[in-house]
Amino acid sequence: MKWIGALLLLIATTWVGFELANQLNNRPKQIRQLKNALQIVEAEIVYSQAPLEEAFRIVAKQIPNPIASFFQAISQELLQQTADLPTIWEEEIARFFPNLALGNDEKELMQQFGRTLGQHDITQQKKHIQLAFTHLDRALEEAQDNQQRYGRMVKSLGFLTGLFIVLLLL
Amino acid sequence: MYQEAAVLFQIAGIGIIVAMIHTILKQMGKEEYAQFASLIGFIIVLIFVVNSISDFFQQIKSVFLFQG
Known part of the structure; x- marks a missing residue:
């Protein structure tokens, strides 16, 4: 009986260790995905001049899942026009970021980026995306x-x- | 007799594990945590030893002073 308890305890703490390591491994991966997403958004805005709703839908198709569902959700909300973009963006960040391996830095960064979305013309928007991009580089x-x-x-x-x-x- | 040997092995095991934790933390450049871990290990072992020594003195007392 004693040995079973010891084994359980050992397994539990080892698991916690692996889970933390997993978190550490996932963070760079997800930052890279975010960078990819930003690149796609930029391309859609600058070259196809697509509306944000469409751009996000395309991003969601091309990016692996945890980040994809974030953009998918924003695209859906925009399509239904439940609220304006900054509100939706804030809400979705609050909903999705606790499930991601990303830290507070990236969250703050994306929040700031969301405030600039859809406020400017194409050249200004491109500059803002570049800014977020370099910040993400540093975080990565x-x-x-x-x-x-x-x-x-x-x-x-x-x-x-x-x-x-x-x-x-x- | 078996009991005392178990305590010895327990202390030896704690020593080894604390040494390993110390080495790993030191390798990763967390000197202060390494020192802290060793200190904690030392204190825990000290508590064990103090218990054993108190038993030992109790034995001596019961032999020479005829007390429980």
């Missing part, structure tokens, strides 16, 4: 740095803490 660098430094540490630390607690309680 930082996220990669964190991933390399702490990814492995978190894993082994989870396992070792479990072992430690088991030994204490034995």
